[in-house]
Amino acid sequence: MPFITATAATQETYDVIVVGSGAGGGQTAYTLTMDGARVLMLEAGRHYDPVSETPMFQTPDMAPLRGIGTSDKPFGFYDATVDGGWQVPGEPYVQTSKEDSGRFDWWRARMLGGRTNHWGRISLRNGPYDFKPYSRDGLGFDWPISYEEMAPYYDKVELLVGVYGSNSGLENTPDSSPGCLLPPPKPKVSDLLVAARAAKLGIPVVPGHRAVLTQQLDWKNSQAKLHPGNPAAQKIIADDMQRRAACFWATPCGRGCSIRANYQSTTVHLPPALATGKLDIVTDAMVHEVTLGKDGRATGVGFIDRITRQQRHVTARVVVLAASACESVRILLNSKSTRFPHGLANSSGKVGKYIMDTVGSSLDGQVPLLESMPPHNEDAASGHQMYVPWWLYKDAAKLGFARGYHIEFGGGKGMPGLGTAAELEWLTGGSYGAKFKQDARRYYGSFVGFDGRGEMIPNEHSYCEIDPEVKDKWGIPVLRFHWKWSEHETRQAAHMQKTFGEIIEAMGGRVQGRVETDGAKAIAPGGSIIHEVGGAIMGADAKTSVTNSSCQTWDVDNLYLTDGAPFASNADKNPTLTIMANAWRASDRILERMRRKEL
Amino acid sequence: MDRRTTLKWIVAAAASAPSLGRFALAGQQPPPRPAARIARGYGTDPKLLDPNKPGALWPLTFTKRQRLAATALSDLIIPADDVSPSASAVGVVDFLDEWISAPYERQEGDRKLVLDGFKWLDRESVRRFSRPFAALAVAQQTAICDDICNAATAKPRFAQAAKFFARYRDLTAGGFYTTPQGRKDLQYVGNMPLSSFDGPPPEALRKAGLA
Numbered sequence: 001m002p003f004i005t006a007t008a009a010t011q012e013t014y015d016v017i018v019v020g021s022g023a024g025g026g027q028t029a030y031t032l033t034m035d036g037a038r039v040l041m042l043e044a045g046r047h048y049d050p051v052s053e054t055p056m057f058q059t060p061d062m063a064p065l066r067g068i069g070t071s072d073k074p075f076g077f078y079d080a081t082v083d084g085g086w087q088v089p090g091e092p093y094v095q096t097s098k099e100d101s102g103r104f105d106w107w108r109a110r111m112l113g114g115r116t117n118h119w120g121r122i123s124l125r126n127g128p129y130d131f132k133p134y135s136r137d138g139l140g141f142d143w144p145i146s147y148e149e150m151a152p153y154y155d156k157v158e159l160l161v162g163v164y165g166s167n168s169g170l171e172n173t174p175d176s177s178p179g180c181l182l183p184p185p186k187p188k189v190s191d192l193l194v195a196a197r198a199a200k201l202g203i204p205v206v207p208g209h210r211a212v213l214t215q216q217l218d219w220k221n222s223q224a225k226l227h228p229g230n231p232a233a234q235k236i237i238a239d240d241m242q243r244r245a246a247c248f249w250a251t252p253c254g255r256g257c258s259i260r261a262n263y264q265s266t267t268v269h270l271p272p273a274l275a276t277g278k279l280d281i282v283t284d285a286m287v288h289e290v291t292l293g294k295d296g297r298a299t300g301v302g303f304i305d306r307i308t309r310q311q312r313h314v315t316a317r318v319v320v321l322a323a324s325a326c327e328s329v330r331i332l333l334n335s336k337s338t339r340f341p342h343g344l345a346n347s348s349g350k351v352g353k354y355i356m357d358t359v360g361s362s363l364d365g366q367v368p369l370l371e372s373m374p375p376h377n378e379d380a381a382s383g384h385q386m387y388v389p390w391w392l393y394k395d396a397a398k399l400g401f402a403r404g405y406h407i408e409f410g411g412g413k414g415m416p417g418l419g420t421a422a423e424l425e426w427l428t429g430g431s432y433g434a435k436f437k438q439d440a441r442r443y444y445g446s447f448v449g450f451d452g453r454g455e456m457i458p459n460e461h462s463y464c465e466i467d468p469e470v471k472d473k474w475g476i477p478v479l480r481f482h483w484k485w486s487e488h489e490t491r492q493a494a495h496m497q498k499t500f501g502e503i504i505e506a507m508g509g510r511v512q513g514r515v516e517t518d519g520a521k522a523i524a525p526g527g528s529i530i531h532e533v534g535g536a537i538m539g540a541d542a543k544t545s546v547t548n549s550s551c552q553t554w555d556v557d558n559l560y561l562t563d564g565a566p567f568a569s570n571a572d573k574n575p576t577l578t579i580m581a582n583a584w585r586a587s588d589r590i591l592e593r594m595r596r597k598e599l
Numbered sequence: 600m601d602r603r604t605t606l607k608w609i610v611a612a613a614a615s616a617p618s619l620g621r622f623a624l625a626g627q628q629p630p631p632r633p634a635a636r637i638a639r640g641y642g643t644d645p646k647l648l649d650p651n652k653p654g655a656l657w658p659l660t661f662t663k664r665q666r667l668a669a670t671a672l673s674d675l676i677i678p679a680d681d682v683s684p685s686a687s688a689v690g691v692v693d694f695l696d697e698w699i700s701a702p703y704e705r706q707e708g709d710r711k712l713v714l715d716g717f718k719w720l721d722r723e724s725v726r727r728f729s730r731p732f733a734a735l736a737v738a739q740q741t742a743i744c745d746d747i748c749n750a751a752t753a754k755p756r757f758a759q760a761a762k763f764f765a766r767y768r769d770l771t772a773g774g775f776y777t778t779p780q781g782r783k784d785l786q787y788v789g790n791m792p793l794s795s796f797d798g799p800p801p802e803a804l805r806k807a808g809l810a
Contacts, residue, residue, distance in 0.1 A: 046644070055647040057790055060777040062650045064641055066694065067777075070703045072640045082644040089643065186798030189807050196809060248792035369807045375786035376800050377793065415790055416782055418773035425765060430749025432676045432768060433741075437683070437784070440772060444785045 002274040002281055003047060006305035006312045009282045014040040014316040015594065017301055019287045019331065022114030024322030024563035026269030027157070027580045031587035033278040034233040037594065040314060042285040042303055044323070045083055045110030050117065050266050054080065054258040056251045059415070066418045080117035080256035080264070084109030086527070090473035094480035101520055104355065104462070104483040105527035106326055112283055113266035114324065115530065116576070118254045121211040121262050122384055122408070123163045124573035125154050127172030129393075133457075133569045137402050139488070140457045141354075141568040144540040144549035147174065153581035155180050159222045160237070161263040161580070162244070164381070165209030173389040179221065182214045185249075185381040190370060190411030190448050195386060197506040203499070204391050208384035208408075211263035211577075212253065217241040233276075240272040252415075253382045285312070288476040289335040290319050290344055290559060298344075298559045301331075304474045318558045318590055318599050322583065325564040326355065326464055329535040330479050333466045343466075345553035350546050351536055353463045355481070356570035358531035359405060359454035360524035361493040364512040365504030366427060370411065370446040378412035378445070390572055401491040405454025405572045407499070413445035420444055426512070447512070450503065452496030455572045456489050458534055462526070483526040490519030497522045531575050533564035551586035558599050562586050639702050653690075653697035660700040660710070661692075667733035668717040669695055673771045675740050683784035686775045694774035695767075709766060716763030723760070 004012075016032055018025045021043040029039050055078045060067040063077040070077075074085045086105040095103050109115040128147040133140050155177045157163075164182040167175035184207035187195070195205035219241035227233035244267070245259040253262050260267040273279045284306035291313065293299040300315035321328040329352050335344035343351050390404030421440040424431075428439045461484035466477045494517055501515035516522040539545025542554035547566045553559045562583035564575050571578075593599045641656050653659060661669060670687045673695065677686035686692075699710040717732075720743070724732040728739045735743075744764065746757050753761035775781045804810035 053647065058647070059779075059782075059790065061694075061779070064645075064651045064656055065698060065701060065703075065706070066773060070640055070701075070705075072643050072645070072703075077641075077645070078647060085643070185796055189799045189803050189809065192799075192804070192809050193807050247796075248794070249796040250790055250792050373806060374800065374802045375788050376803055377789045377791075377796075378799075379789035380796055413785070413787055413789075416776040416785055416787055418770075418777060420776050420785070421772035422769035425749055425751065430752070430765075432744060432748050433678055434680055436676060436768070436772070437678075437680055440776065441785060444776075 002279055004280050004282060006282050006285055006303070006308070006310070009040055009280060009314050010312055012040070012280065014038050014280075014314070016040070016318040016320060016590065017042065017314060017316040018320045018322060019301060020114065020322035020324065020327070020563060021112050021270070021281070022109075022116045022265050022322065022324065022563070023576045023579045024583045025320075026113070026116065026265030026273075027583035028320050028322055028562045028587050029279055030269045030273045031584050032591065033273045033276040034227060034236070035230065035591050037278065037591065039273075039279050040316065041279060041281045042287050042301065042314070043112050043281065043283045044286045044306075045112060045114075045283065047283045048082065048112040048117065048266060050080070050113075050256040050264060051258050051260070054256040056255065056258055060417055068418050075118060075254060078252075078255045080254060081109050081115065082111050084111060084115070091478070092470060092472060093478050094467045094470055096480060096482050100525045101485065102483050103525050103527070104357070104464075104481040105525060106479070106481065107527060107530045107532070108324065108327070112281070113264050113270070116263065116265040117256050119264075119576060120384070120574070121253050122574045123158070123161075123165075123209045123211045123577040124406070125174045125176070126150070126571045126573050126578050127174050129172045130569065130571035130573065133403070137396070139402050141537060141539060143568045144538055150578070150581055150585065153585045154577065156226055156584060157577060157580045159226055161211050161268050162213045162217050163209055163211050163577070164207075164214045166207040168204070168206040168389070170204060170206070170389055170391075171393050179218065181209070184208065185214055185385050187385045188378050188380055188412045189373065190367075191386045193367070193369060193507055194409055194448060194503065198388065198503050201502055201506055202391070203388055203503065205386050205388055208387040210381065210384050212381050213244060213246045213261045214381070215246050217244065236272050236275045240275065243271075244268070247381060249377070249381070250379050251382070286474055286476070287323065287331055288474070290321070290331060292335070292337050292339065292344065292556070296339065296556065298556050304476075306474075317594070318560065320560045320562055320590070321565070322561070322563040325532045325535045325567075326479060328561055328563055328565045329464060330466070332536065334477055340555070345536070345546055345555040345559060347555050348543055348546060350544065352465050353460070354458035354534040354537050355462050355464055355483075355532065356456045356458050356534045356567070357526050358529040358570060358572070358574075359456050359489045359492050360452060360529040361496040361516075361522045362449060362451045363497055363500035363504070363515065364447055364449040365500075365507065365509035366443065366447050366512060367411070367504070367507050367509035368446070369508055370448070371442050373413065373445055375413070378414065380412070383410050384408060399491075399495065401488040401495065402457060403455035403488065403492070403572070405452045405492060405496060407496075408451045408453060409448060411445070411448035416444070448504070448507070448509065450500040452493070452500070453529065453572055453574065454489070454492045454496065456570050457486060458537070458569065459484060459486055464535065485520075485523060485526070487519075490523055492519070493523035494519035531570060533567035533570045533575050536561050536565040537568045538566040539568060550589040551582065552589070560586055560590060653693040657700055657702055659696045660714075661696045664731070665714065665717050666692060666696070668720060668731070671733040671740065672720070672767060675737070675744060676768050676771045677775050683780050686771050689775065689778040689780050691771055691774035691778075695770055698770060698774075709770070712763050712766055716760065716767060719760050719763065
């Protein structure tokens with residue numbers, strides 16, 4: 001009975017309650033149950049089964065509006081996300097600014113597996129510098145842990161979920177231990193052209209890292225590395241790895257994967273965790289508070305059963321919040337008591353502070369060398385065969401901004417979509433008729449797009465708090481967001497634009513639109529990139545941080561956070577892999593303390 | 600609205616993996632922007648595996664006369680040739696009707712643009728040739744469209760009509776190239792399972808100067 005009702009859950013006893021089922025919650029539940037802990041997972045959204053629900057080969061003409069994104073399905077009709085987006089009906093939030101420069105748009109996915117179902121699967125490790133940014137340039141905060149402490153967990157996560165890539169040996173771009181990475185996919189023509197021409201500018205282009213199985217996982221060797229001394233866990237994961245198929249080089253990963261060839265919590269973390277028999281999951285469970293006992297320890301959580309609309313309470317020895325950075329913050333701030341009048345675990349006043357997203361900016365180019373290519377299959381791994389890691393560490397002093405960015409790019413003849421032959425006037429002079437059809441054939445696949453993904457430094461002006469008036473449809477007070485970029489971010493966005501223009505030019509291409517030199521206009525609004533982290537940062541000092549290095553809150557001994565909330569910085573590397581590694585690490589600490597009877 | 604903003608909202612992520620940006624699969628897919636409000640469309644949890652039929656989700660709009668104009672203009676933009684059929688022959692007019700009838704903000708904007716555009720087209724046709732657009736000879740239709748097919752060079756009095764034409768061409772082309780016949784025209788050969796991905800053939804590398 002792994003999926004149980006809210007009522008049933010109130011009658012059971014658990015070691016650990018995990019709130020959230022995405023990258024953080026999935027990894028936490030996996031690690032804990034594989035080591036024998038009895039876990040209750042609460043998910044605010046509905047049950048979701050990627051094996052039976054994923055539209056794999058459906059084409060745009062089978063979808064409403066050719067599958068284009070709408071307010072109901074922002075990333076397109078076939079995107080895996082259901083009941084999610086920057087707006088969720090009945091669950092508002094407040095923005096103190098509607099201006100692009102001061103807004104934070106909050107993405108949520110109310111479904112089992114959360115946003116891991118649709119994410120880009122880009123899996124980059126934070127490097128040694130990324131854990132100690134303050135020590136390097138005096139900005140932001142250091143993590144209370146080092147890369148060396150996280151590295152074994154990166155290895156484990158890569159082995160478990162399956163990540164393709166290669167060891168490039170580049171600065172602050174860590175290599176994985178031997179045997180951790182799957183072979184990268186073959187590059188496309190556009191990838192190779194970017195690589196050849198960027199190299200002339202001194203810009204390195206190396207194989208990307210994504211959580212996609214380019215071949216079956218090495219279950220024979222991985223099982224013992226993942227779970228040393230635990231034969232039961234080894235058998236479960238070996239069996240499950242054999243049930244995951246390798247990528248068949250078709251269909252976009254963002255739809256999810258019914259053959260389980262890429263990582264999503266629902267295809268990788270939850271099946272083996274459920275196979276232990278130690279995991280119960282209640283979906284449609286909208287958690288709004290962590291309850292506190294007289295002894296100052298968390299006793300459990302209160303939630304609303306969305307099916308019956310009834311208030312429920314469940315108990316456990318340990319509570320782990322992994323509801324997404326801002327949702328975990330919301331739960332803490334809404335958990336008020338005489339002991340914690342400003343929200344649970346908030347004696348530092350830092351809960352809700354230092355929300356970060358990723359600096360994003362993009363530019364497209366049209367490249368004559370790629371016109372009228374001989375037809376061949378370019379679906380590849382559905383993107384990110386190659387990428388550009390940040391390469392200007394030595395130039396930090398003269399760039400005018402701190403930190404850096406990586407470049408994601410792509411081109412080729414993908415599945416024709418609504419935009420494939422749109423906006424060609426600047427190339428065709430406005431052709432229509434027979435000439436337009438020839439132009440469409442000529443230009444299809446000749447575009448290359450560049451997306452910068454850069455580090456945002458946490459600041460005092462980007463934070464969230466509980467709005468004093470607005471409540472959601474469940475009666476739960478909602479978040480109010482404040483947002484501001486610093487010049488480090490806007491200058492970085494301008495630098496991205498300049499670099500993209502130079503690469504496009506080096507390819508003999510033409511920039512579509514123009515290179516935006518004003519960084520404030522070039523930068524995507526806060527929340528757009530959906531790399532929300534921070535809000536309950538970890539640190540070495542209880543007065544200035546919310547959790548310690550183990551993701552344990554300073555104030556409440558048995559309360560942990562394993563999503564992006566404890567991130568003390570947001571490196572240019574996409575956060576999901578680090579969320580998982582960190583969650584595994586925190587879960588190991590929980591298990592140790594449970595064995596020592598501290599919990 | 601500048602080009603980039605226009606591009607961002609006309610072209611959307613039919614098939615992209617979010618943090619991969621726009622280029623995961625389909626060449627040109629800008630990231631979606633947060634919508635200002637929530638519409639009453641197919642909802643946040645539609646049945647993804649059921650094929651769509653224009654008119655099933657929301658009522659369609661085109662009158663008989665609008666449909667005639669839509670057909671004539673779509674086929675002027677994408678006529679049949681040796682490679683593929685015309686736009687209307689593969690259901691693009693039904694798609695356009697579905698599009699302008701949809702209850703979302705972007706499509707509501709296009710609804711006004713397109714229906715006003717048809718009105719202008721008929722008025723201009725009657726003014727020049729005494730008959731509505733759909734009843735004109737192709738040479739007469741072309742005479743009008745040559746004046747509005749390029750927004751950058753169109754005379755000021757044609758500016759609004761050129762804006763309409765640009766959007767209409769984008770929608771027609773998008774509707775067409777997403778059909779099986781349109782995909783075949785572009786020689787798209789993916790969306791099929793492969794036992795291995797072998798990368799580009801030598802002739803493709805040679806064409807790009809990489810071999």
